[in-house]
Amino acid sequence: MHGLIGFGMDKSPNSLLAQTKRRLRRFDLKARKGLGQHFLVDREVLGAIVAAAELSPSDVVVEIGPGLGILTGELAQKAGRVIAVELDDKLAALLKQTLASLDNVTIINDDVLKIAPQDLLEKQAGLGYKVVANLPYYITSPVLRHFLEASAKPRTMIVMVQKEVAEAIAAKPGDMSLLSISVQYYAEPKIISLVPAQCFYPAPKVDSAIVKIDVYPKPKVDVDEKGFFAVVRAGFAAPRKQLANSLAQGLGKDKAEVLPLLKEAGIAPQRRAETLTIEEWAGLWRVFEGGKDADR
Numbered sequence: 243m244h245g246l247i248g249f250g251m252d253k254s255p256n257s258l259l260a261q262t263k264r265r266l267r268r269f270d271l272k273a274r275k276g277l278g279q280h281f282l283v284d285r286e287v288l289g290a291i292v293a294a295a296e297l298s299p300s301d302v303v304v305e306i307g308p309g310l311g312i313l314t315g316e317l318a319q320k321a322g323r324v325i326a327v328e329l330d331d332k333l334a335a336l337l338k339q340t341l342a343s344l345d346n347v348t349i350i351n352d353d354v355l356k357i358a359p360q361d362l363l364e365k366q367a368g369l370g371y372k373v374v375a376n377l378p379y380y381i382t383s384p385v386l387r388h389f390l391e392a393s394a395k396p397r398t399m400i401v402m403v404q405k406e407v408a409e410a411i412a413a414k415p416g417d418m419s420l421l422s423i424s425v426q427y428y429a430e431p432k433i434i435s436l437v438p439a440q441c442f443y444p445a446p447k448v449d450s451a452i453v454k455i456d457v458y459p460k461p462k463v464d465v466d467e468k469g470f471f472a473v474v475r476a477g478f479a480a481p482r483k484q485l486a487n488s489l490a491q492g493l494g495k496d497k498a499e500v501l502p503l504l505k506e507a508g509i510a511p512q513r514r515a516e517t518l519t520i521e522e523w524a525g526l527w528r529v530f531e532g533g534k535d536a537d538r
């Protein structure tokens with residue numbers, strides 16, 4: 243069980259909700275739901291994100307989707323440098339104006355998925371960096387992959403995501419999915435807390451959660467990444483089916499070809515993809531690779 247924080251109930255003139263509404267009015271803006279614009283309006287939640295990032299003046303932070311800049315301002319107080327990437331032209335222009343006095347903040351007006359993290363960081367790439375973001379939910383998985391697969395990976399990512407996605411990211415064997423494997427191959431995820439929908443303005447239809455993703459110095463298992471994920475993807479081609487069937491379907495092989503390989507990897511063919519550990523997937527990949535060598 244994870245604790246629930248934030249209730250988004252502060253209605254005072256100084257509340258984040260009041261500030262958010264004032265900023266939107268002042269710049270004649272409306273939240274664009276198509277861009278995932280649900281602004282965080284709860285101080286407790288804001289504090290929890292910043293605390294989870296454990297920032298110090300030597301930290302470089304990449305923020306995705308700074309929005310109206312409330313989290314950005316908090317990050318800038320604790321970190322040495324904040325590089326914030328905002329896709330919305332109007333918000334980026336507003337941020338350049340409202341955060342002009344913070345000389346350790348750089349606003350980049352672009353799609354975060356179009357810039358390789360190493361290019362974002364330029365000279366600071368060698369230092370190791372942290373990603374902190376209240377993510378636009380429509381690109382959660384692509385963003386995680388973009389940073390975890392990059393040549394310059396972050397040391398840690400503190401991200402607000404949809405609650406169900408947080409649970410999938412941090413799932414244990416029994417409930418694993420392609421998303422859990424894709425994250426847990428590179429990193430150790432942990433749900434920090436659950437956050438109700440009313441902590442955002444406008445409130446989304448779903449609840450959220452803060453997830454901390456600590457990236458390993460090297461991936462959890464020693465495999466060829468491309469080949470490994472080809473096997474994992476095939477295994478999940480028909481989730482809930484027995485592994486022998488879904489692997490055969492996903493790899494375009496006969497079940498009769500797959501059965502001896504599963505046996506060699508020590509995995510019962512009746513098991514389902516959701517139950518395998520990353521180490522078991524790695525063992526399976528090794529057997530499939532060996533099988534390919536024998537075919538040559």
Ligand code: SAM
Nearest residue numbers: 280281282307308309328329330353354376378
């Ligand atoms: N950080 C703000 C907060 O916590 O209130 C805003 C978070 S809001 C959930 C997501 C932000 O991501 C929006 O400002 C949206 O415009 C921005 N965004 C959406 N797609 C993006 C993309 N592809 N690249 C960069 N920013 C994006």
